[in-house]
Amino acid sequence: MVKTNSSAQTSQLGLDFFNSELFKTVQISQIFADSKTFADAIPKGPIDEILQQYEVNKQTNHEFNLEDFISEFFFLPEQTEISSNQRGVNVKQHIKILWQLLQKPADEVDESSLLPLKYPYVVPGGRFREIYYWDSYFTALGLIESGHVALVESMLENFIDLQTRFGCIPNGNRSYYLSRSQPPILALLVELLLPIKADKNSFLSAHINAIEAEYNFWMHGSELLSDNHTEQSRVVKMPDGSLLNRYWDDSATPRPESYREDMELSEGLTGKEKIRFYRNVRAACESGWDFSSRWLDESNSLTSIRTSRILPVDLNCLLYKQEMLLSTYYTMLGKGGKSLVYSDLAKQRKAAILSHMWSEHEGFFLDYDLDRQTHSPVKSLAGILPLFVGLAEQAQADKVAKVINQQFLKKGGLVTTAIESEQQWDAPNGWAPLHWFAVQGLIKYQNRPLAEDIMQRWLSTVETYFSQTGKMMEKYNVCQLSNTASGGEYTVQEGFGWTNGVSQAFYNELKK
Numbered sequence: 025m026v027k028t029n030s031s032a033q034t035s036q037l038g039l040d041f042f043n044s045e046l047f048k049t050v051q052i053s054q055i056f057a058d059s060k061t062f063a064d065a066i067p068k069g070p071i072d073e074i075l076q077q078y079e080v081n082k083q084t085n086h087e088f089n090l091e092d093f094i095s096e097f098f099f100l101p102e103q104t105e106i107s108s109n110q111r112g113v114n115v116k117q118h119i120k121i122l123w124q125l126l127q128k129p130a131d132e133v134d135e136s137s138l139l140p141l142k143y144p145y146v147v148p149g150g151r152f153r154e155i156y157y158w159d160s161y162f163t164a165l166g167l168i169e170s171g172h173v174a175l176v177e178s179m180l181e182n183f184i185d186l187q188t189r190f191g192c193i194p195n196g197n198r199s200y201y202l203s204r205s206q207p208p209i210l211a212l213l214v215e216l217l218l219p220i221k222a223d224k225n226s227f228l229s230a231h232i233n234a235i236e237a238e239y240n241f242w243m244h245g246s247e248l249l250s251d252n253h254t255e256q257s258r259v260v261k262m263p264d265g266s267l268l269n270r271y272w273d274d275s276a277t278p279r280p281e282s283y284r285e286d287m288e289l290s291e292g293l294t295g296k297e298k299i300r301f302y303r304n305v306r307a308a309c310e311s312g313w314d315f316s317s318r319w320l321d322e323s324n325s326l327t328s329i330r331t332s333r334i335l336p337v338d339l340n341c342l343l344y345k346q347e348m349l350l351s352t353y354y355t356m357l358g359k360g361g362k363s364l365v366y367s368d369l370a371k372q373r374k375a376a377i378l379s380h381m382w383s384e385h386e387g388f389f390l391d392y393d394l395d396r397q398t399h400s401p402v403k404s405l406a407g408i409l410p411l412f413v414g415l416a417e418q419a420q421a422d423k424v425a426k427v428i429n430q431q432f433l434k435k436g437g438l439v440t441t442a443i444e445s446e447q448q449w450d451a452p453n454g455w456a457p458l459h460w461f462a463v464q465g466l467i468k469y470q471n472r473p474l475a476e477d478i479m480q481r482w483l484s485t486v487e488t489y490f491s492q493t494g495k496m497m498e499k500y501n502v503c504q505l506s507n508t509a510s511g512g513e514y515t516v517q518e519g520f521g522w523t524n525g526v527s528q529a530f531y532n533e534l535k536k
Contacts, residue, residue: 038199149519166525273306411465
């Protein structure tokens, strides 16, 4: 069991470190190729004493060497490489091996950026040494297939514990992630585990307050909205009175884990432009799609980012699903009044999504641009979420399937957007979580042949890359299968939690 440490103290330690001259100097100096390395470093003693020692050494030691100081006062995180003797003979066997390699025990408390978790958990892999929120749903799909139900339950409890301690489920269990969350999947995790439970009402009773608390996090500030004040953090009031949500971040400063990159990109911006840039970069990280042409005015210019001006179809569909599940679960628990509240909220959100995000002209669901008061021109796989959550009409679903088949389906699976760019959440890259949403959505609307085609293409991509390299990857180039996926702020990572989970779930789905 983890030793206790106050949440306020944990947060303050992180702020003191990230705001220090030492941290900023190290990040700007490019000592580490990946800015996340020093953000994850573990101090060898109390951080306030190390910061004081830095000031003394810098002023009194004429031969002061920054790299030597780091070595003396910090343990640097290791990026575990999966060696050849840890590899399975095929993808299915390899995934089973990976679950053991990617599992971490309950955390010990230190003065690093890690927010200690009470129970075991699975990390994605590579530079991602901590639990990630929305990743964990897709990872859980495979863990359950492998019989690791208790591990999925412990991950769920870790998220609820983080929520209790910090008021939200952060992007990941790092103090530098505390100002944002990720796509809300807590209710999906409960839904995944519920069929396994003998005493379903007891399980729901223990978890429904956490689902409701997450919903309240996303809707926080909605009571302040009016015709004259239409936006408040993550909630927006539309001209027709409906409420929709957007991605946000409570901070508007450079990200500690990408400090150098953010400082360099913001160099030519004015004060207000910098604040806007930092906020929107962080909000894109909350989306999980960091980065994509969905959020950019110019697809290859990160400084043109405007995430908070976009109402995302995927986020609003996941919140609709959350409202529907809350209604269903309160009915099961005999609380009809609360069930009706969430049923009404779901009906209102469904109407808003259909009104503002369906394009009859494109035959597809699109994000909504607040400034231009129209659909975003960027077609992305986020447009499949209305099928995944079951709010689309059949005629709409048929049109979406046609667009998926004609514009997104490539040799190796589905591209993320119809735009090819330098961003990792665009073509030519394909990502496991979006394949899961697409396949499940298509099956729900009686389009199993296309769903099976997508699954087979995806698994062929994964198997081909594995046969060549012995690796499971974070993302794949689904257009040129011989090419390694690229784009983004870091090199493609090996592991990889959600790829393992979705691939394993696809193997099982294809047996049906």
